[in-house]
Amino acid sequence: MAEDEKDKQDAGTEEDAMADEWAAAMEEEQLEKQQDSAAAGQSGNGAGGDGAAPDLDVILDIPVRISMEVGSSAITIRNLLQLNQGSVIELDRLAGEALDVLVNGTLIAHGEVVVVNDKFGIRMTDVISPSERIKKLR
Numbered sequence: 001m002a003e004d005e006k007d008k009q010d011a012g013t014e015e016d017a018m019a020d021e022w023a024a025a026m027e028e029e030q031l032e033k034q035q036d037s038a039a040a041g042q043s044g045n046g047a048g049g050d051g052a053a054p055d056l057d058v059i060l061d062i063p064v065r066i067s068m069e070v071g072s073s074a075i076t077i078r079n080l081l082q083l084n085q086g087s088v089i090e091l092d093r094l095a096g097e098a099l100d101v102l103v104n105g106t107l108i109a110h111g112e113v114v115v116v117n118d119k120f121g122i123r124m125t126d127v128i129s130p131s132e133r134i135k136k137l138r
Helices: 002-011 014-039 077-081 130-137
Strands: 066-069 099-103 106-116 119-127
Touching: 099 119, 106 130
Parallel strands: none
Antiparallel strands: 066 099, 099 106, 106 119
16 A cells, blocks of 8 residues: 555645645745734734735745737647647738737736847737736736
């Protein structure tokens, strides 16, 4: 039975391991903050239930996946299976149109491709406001 559990743990992806590490770190940090606030006699530094803004320091070091989307296209499986080297797929964007910048699949900005020191980068041309991003999450 122990070998089966070990195999399941070994089969976990690197992302699962990272998520577990972050969850443990966040738990530890939360516990430390609770202990600090209890020791300080609840000095009222914004984390209480008095309507103050929550302390976001807890989540600032969580890694997120950022990606750029040039465009997309919907095709049938039949057409997908017929693709080979040199095939061209028409995207839903015009040449020169801004790229979408996505964080964990959520649109946060538009940008254009730049080359810096022989590496691709993206220059943000239009950042979606935080209130608009929150509306899209709901």
